[in-house]
Amino acid sequence: MNTRSLFVHVVRIWCISVAYGAALQCKSGANADISWGVYYVVPGTQTARAIYSAAAPAWEAAAIDMNAANGILSGLIAPYIAARATYNVIVYNNFPPFFAEAVRGSSPVKGVFAYTDSDGWWLTHTLDKWPDMQAAAFAAPPAGGAGLIVCVTVPFGSFPSWATAVSLQSPLIHFLQTTTPVAATSIPNIKELNDLTNRQATAFLPPFARSATFTSGAANGVPVTVFSKLPQAVLEIYSKFMASVLRQDLVVWSQTVPGDPSLPSSCSAPFKVENVRPATITVNTVAVTRAQDTARWAVSKVTADNAVFCVSTSDRTQKAKLLSGGATCLQSRQLQELFIAVAQTATIEECPAAGSTIFLRKNLIIIPKLV
Secondary structure (H helix, E strand, O other), X not given: OEEEOOOOOOOXXXXXXXXXXXXXXEEOOOOOEEOEEEEXXXXXXXXXXXXXXXXXXXXXXXXXXXXXXXXXXXXXXXXXXXXXXXXXXXXXXXXXXXXXXXXXXXXXXXXXXXXXXXXXEEEEEOOOOOOOOOOOOOOOXXXXXXXXXXXXXXXXXXXXXXXXXXXXOOXXXXXXXXOOOOOOOOHHHOHXXXXXXXXXXXXXXXXXXXXXXXXXXXXXXXXXXXXXXXXXXXXOHHHHHHHHHHOOOEEEEOOOEOOEOEOOOEOOOXXXXXEEOOOEEEEOOEEEEOOOEOOEEEEEOOOOOOOEEEEEOOOOEOXXXXXXXXXXXXXXHHXXXXXXXXXXXXXXXXXXXXXXXXXXXXXXXXXXXXX
């Protein structure tokens, strides 16, 4: 088995002639193959409220046990543990296993990507720590705060654009494995994946913020857009990047960081970004406070066929502008409806209605408009 530890980090169309093998896909709680899944971890437990890809996605009636055999996580990781030599795996997190705290100043993005020689699965998440992928047996993330885990089935042909986008998030890769023996489809032989895991070989030129879109694999797939930025971009990812690319107003649930207060809602640009106030939200009957939650997410304000739900680890603060970061957006009208409903269980810091006020953002003064 070939393993190594590293850090990481550009989009192009890729063609390669290979003999495809077994495609890996995300799993439901019943171990069924799915295109994507959204799991909101219930605070203080190893359970999650789940939404699976379907013709009409909805919250599952009961919480999902993340420890269950052949479940949403073990259905992915247990087969890897049983046949490690056949897998390619990339794990990144700024809080690696056995570390006492997060690596300061590093990119906050977190995820696990795995495949054998065809389609793969990608878990992007907000949890502080992820179990050691070198462990002898599967273990779910420990009980702690709330958080989000999003699984996406990534088609083999989309690996280059996925890897290029994630590279621009500057992930801290702490575990890397390639198949034994190395095959034509292994990480070292796919340029973009190799570049992702070999930062010294990659040069980054402006623009320092990019996005890439692919359609998740399997039935009921949706367009998935990965947003990425390097520190050199010096931008607030939601208002200065995501909203303008998506051409949509967004509502954002993000953390308030001590000594680095959240930016106010962004109301002056053509596409607005409004904050969910840091209080308590209700996630499918579960109350989640901002203090409990590791999740940051954004959702289209207006329900439409192109509406999105996005998971992120970036905050809306001044200091976050100076860090690498990213977000993953799933385009789904039904998913947007579910999460805008969550946002509305709290108070949204709404922008003034057009024509009713003038927003002087420098001094945060709202002056009634004279009529």
